[in-house]
Amino acid sequence: MKSESTPRGSFGSQLGVILASAGSAVGLGNIWRFPTEVGKGGGAAFILIYLAFIFLLAMPVMISEFVIGRSARSNAIGAFQKLSPGKPWIVAGIMGVLGGFLVLSFYSVVAGWTLHYTIQSALGQLQGGKGTDFGAAFNAFVSDPWQPILYLAIFMLLTHLVVARGIQHGIERYSKLMMPLLLAIIVLLVAFSLTMPGAKDGIRFLLQPDLSKVTPDVVLGAMGQAFFSLSVGLGCLVTYASYFSKETRLVKSAMNVCIIDTMVAVLSGFIIFPTVFSVGISPDAGPGLVFITLPNVFLLSFSEMPVIGYAFALLFYVLLLLAALTSSISMHEICTAFISEHFSKSRRKAAAIVTVICLVLGGFCSLSFGPWKEVTFCDKGIFDLFDYTVTKFLMPLGGLLITLFVGWYFDRKLVEQQLTNDGSIPVRTMKPLLFLIRWVAPFGILVIFLNELFPLFI
Numbered sequence: 270m271k272s273e274s275t276p277r278g279s280f281g282s283q284l285g286v287i288l289a290s291a292g293s294a295v296g297l298g299n300i301w302r303f304p305t306e307v308g309k310g311g312g313a314a315f316i317l318i319y320l321a322f323i324f325l326l327a328m329p330v331m332i333s334e335f336v337i338g339r340s341a342r343s344n345a346i347g348a349f350q351k352l353s354p355g356k357p358w359i360v361a362g363i364m365g366v367l368g369g370f371l372v373l374s375f376y377s378v379v380a381g382w383t384l385h386y387t388i389q390s391a392l393g394q395l396q397g398g399k400g401t402d403f404g405a406a407f408n409a410f411v412s413d414p415w416q417p418i419l420y421l422a423i424f425m426l427l428t429h430l431v432v433a434r435g436i437q438h439g440i441e442r443y444s445k446l447m448m449p450l451l452l453a454i455i456v457l458l459v460a461f462s463l464t465m466p467g468a469k470d471g472i473r474f475l476l477q478p479d480l481s482k483v484t485p486d487v488v489l490g491a492m493g494q495a496f497f498s499l500s501v502g503l504g505c506l507v508t509y510a511s512y513f514s515k516e517t518r519l520v521k522s523a524m525n526v527c528i529i530d531t532m533v534a535v536l537s538g539f540i541i542f543p544t545v546f547s548v549g550i551s552p553d554a555g556p557g558l559v560f561i562t563l564p565n566v567f568l569l570s571f572s573e574m575p576v577i578g579y580a581f582a583l584l585f586y587v588l589l590l591l592a593a594l595t596s597s598i599s600m601h602e603i604c605t606a607f608i609s610e611h612f613s614k615s616r617r618k619a620a621a622i623v624t625v626i627c628l629v630l631g632g633f634c635s636l637s638f639g640p641w642k643e644v645t646f647c648d649k650g651i652f653d654l655f656d657y658t659v660t661k662f663l664m665p666l667g668g669l670l671i672t673l674f675v676g677w678y679f680d681r682k683l684v685e686q687q688l689t690n691d692g693s694i695p696v697r698t699m700k701p702l703l704f705l706i707r708w709v710a711p712f713g714i715l716v717i718f719l720n721e722l723f724p725l726f727i
């Protein structure tokens with residue numbers, strides 16, 4: 270391991286790079302959002318579209334972010350300032366940092382719910398009694414003015430503690446600890462869920478495409494999901510790549526992260542759908558799927574064997590919590606790196622500023638499920654507004670600008686130097702890769718994004 274040679278910090282090993290970047294990618298997006306979208310989008314049909322978007326649109330954005338980050342060795346805004354001084358490209362960085370604040374705020378609310386459910390399941394309180402109404406329990410919890418904010422604050426504090434410790438001692442160290450644990454729990458839970466009676470129907474749902482469910486909305490949803498899941502478009506990976514060493518292989522690292530992220534998403538489907546089908550609950554239960562449907566399942570299927578129900582529930586929520594934490598630290602880092610470098614603040618101070626701002630914004634999001642339900646802008650509550658702004662607007666637009674920057678503005682030679690580590694490693698896929706970055710990704714994103722604003726094309 271190398272020591273932190275620059276004052277900015279750097280990752281100490283290639284494994285650290287992959288696990289931290291995969292940690293950012295693997296999150297609530299994979300285990301909570303992906304199965305929900307699959308449920309609504311016709312199972313395998315959605316998955317096929319999603320896979321195409323991951324490799325044709327989101328991965329080129331990821332590689333472009335890596336190129337920008339390692340070339341500039343600066344935070345998301347500073348990177349564009351350095352590489353294109355005085356040019357409007359800085360807008361991409363500003364949108365990214367703004368998006369970082371928004372995404373951390375609403376994400377931590379759901380992460381706070383997860384923390385609550387983890388504690389509940391550890392205390393054995395999820396099993397409840399036979400007649401427990403989990404929907405009512407969930408609604409009562411999220412609409413309480415204080416409880417969810419308390420959990421949000423605890424979760425934010427955990428995120429803060431990791432980020433404040435820096436790159437090698439904080440982000441890298443905890444990713445190396447949490448990611449293997451997370452992967453082990455997933456494998457265990459898949460094995461668990463595949464043995465449930467009736468699991469076949471869930472597997473069929475995941476493997477047989479139902480094309481009748483594919484609407485334009487589903488296609489848009491799949492792109493939003495691909496971007497959200499890979500954490501691209503907000504400069505999160507620009508920030509992480511600014512800590513990569515000059516030996517880090519950008520293309521290989523991106524491929525690894527995409528494969529790990531996709532595997533975790535699909536495996537989460539293999540945990541949730543066989544379980545849900547085994548007790549005859551509809552797969553399109555929506556966002557309540559993991560907080561309402563699953564506790565029901567744990568109760569129904571294991572009423573004879575409460576110990577197994579207990580272990581299943583606890584492991585599942587621990588998994589969700591770990592995934593949320595490895596992602597939230599990367600969102601926090603986008604903002605912390607910017608504040609620390611732009612305003613010359615120590616990492617600890619910068620991290621504290623970000624934590625306080627996101628705590629306040631997150632509190633607003635949390636209240637929008639309870640006392641502030643009626644507060645809406647353009648028909649959306651505060652939580653939905655943040656979610657919408659980030660996933661439907663800032664991420665695609667950021668992805669578009671980032672691929673245009675690397676594909677068309679940035680010197681082609683410098684791009685190739687980054688991708689080949691100054692010519693020391695061959696990249697056999699260079700031509701198709703550059704084609705994806707220059708043409709396929711920007712054009713694809715533009716068509717889908719414009720259609721979102723003016724629903725004409727599809």
Ligand code: PFF
Nearest residue numbers: 294296297298497498500505
């Ligand atoms: N990729 C994360 C997930 O799937 O949960 C979410 C995320 C992380 C989005 C970091 C944006 C970001 F900058």
